[in-house]
Amino acid sequence: xxxxxxxxxxxxxxxxxxxxxxxxxxxxxxxxxxxxxxxxxxxxxxxxxxxxxxxxxxxxxxxxxxxxxxxxxxxxxxxxxxxxxxxxxxxxxxxxxxxxxxxxxxxxxxxxxxxxxxxxxxxxxxxxxxxxxxxxxxxxxxxxxxxxxxxxxxxxxxxxxxxxxxxxxxxxxxxxxxxxxxxxxxxxxxxxxxxxxxxxxxxxxxxxxxxxxxxxxxxxxxxxxxxxx
Numbered sequence: 523x524x525x526x527x528x529x530x531x532x533x534x535x536x537x538x539x540x541x542x543x544x545x546x547x548x549x550x551x552x553x554x555x556x557x558x559x560x561x562x563x564x565x566x567x568x569x570x571x572x573x574x575x576x577x578x579x580x581x582x583x584x585x586x587x588x589x590x591x592x593x594x595x596x597x598x599x600x601x602x603x604x605x606x607x608x609x610x611x612x613x614x615x616x617x618x619x620x621x622x623x624x625x626x627x628x629x630x631x632x633x634x635x636x637x638x639x640x641x642x643x644x645x646x647x648x649x650x651x652x653x654x655x656x657x658x659x660x661x662x663x664x665x666x667x668x669x670x671x672x673x674x675x676x677x678x679x680x681x682x683x684x685x686x687x688x689x690x691x692x693x694x695x696x697x698x699x700x701x702x703x704x705x706x707x708x709x710x711x712x713x714x715x716x717x718x719x720x721x722x723x724x725x726x727x728x729x730x731x732x733x734x735x736x737x738x739x740x741x742x743x744x745x746x747x748x749x750x751x
Contacts, residue, residue, distance in 0.1 A: 540570055541557070541570065541572060550725065551726055555644075556597075557597060557640075557641055558638045559594040559639070560589050562588055562589055562590055562591065563634070565582065565588070566583060567580040567582070570594075587692055587695055587696060590685065591629060591630050591631070591689065592628070592638075595624040595626060596624055596626075599624050600623070600624060600735050601731065602620040602728075602731030605660065605728050606620040612720075613651070618653065618656055618658050619656060619657050619658070620657065625724070627661070627664055629665070629666055630663070631671075644667060646662050646664045647664060647676060647717075648662075650689065650690065653711045653713055659710065661689070662724065663678060663686075663721070676718065677718045693710055693712065694710060
């Protein structure tokens with residue numbers, strides 16, 4: 523049995539980890555695979571449990587604002603030193619770090635999708651440059667591949683402005699109560715909305731950060747196959 527056949531055999535009996543075991547896609551960063559955690563109809567916040575690879579309930583949505591799009595993560599990405607440095611470069615602020623998580627992604631689609639814990643293919647068109655404390659917390663914006671309404675959008679400038687406003691409002695308020703926002707700065711700061719070119723650069727850097735942080739994953743997989751052969 524070849525190494526490739528053995529890995530295919532393993533996949534018959536085990537589920538791939540959505541962060542580590544799902545490939546980002548051969549055409550990345552122009553076309554990528556995404557793991558969806560939350561859909562607009564969710565009244566609770568779901569989040570990937572990074573240890574087990576299972577989708578877990580993080581918390582109920584405390585207030586009336588629901589996420590206006592599909593929301594999840596980009597497999598095999600990691601916001602580390604390179605992502606933080608790029609945010610510092612673009613904002614002119616020193617000392618910004620990555621948030622040590624996979625890149626977040628918002629996927630726009632015309633069709634209602636009623637459940638998360640699924641994989642989709644999307645085309646990045648831009649992103650939201652967010653800073654949480656001193657950490658870069660980018661939100662890549664993409665359109666679902668072959669979507670009937672959004673399929674021709676290829677850059678953030680072509681995206682409806684009111685939809686971008688809803689996304690910004692959601693991320694500024696989803697962690698904060700109305701009371702805590704009165705007279706106080708929100709926990710998450712949105713600095714900029716950037717275009718497709720910058721989104722692709724953030725994804726590339728997050729891929730490099732992932733390879734730096736998790737290089738042992740590929741080595742461990744090779745070690746497993748060597749034990750079999």
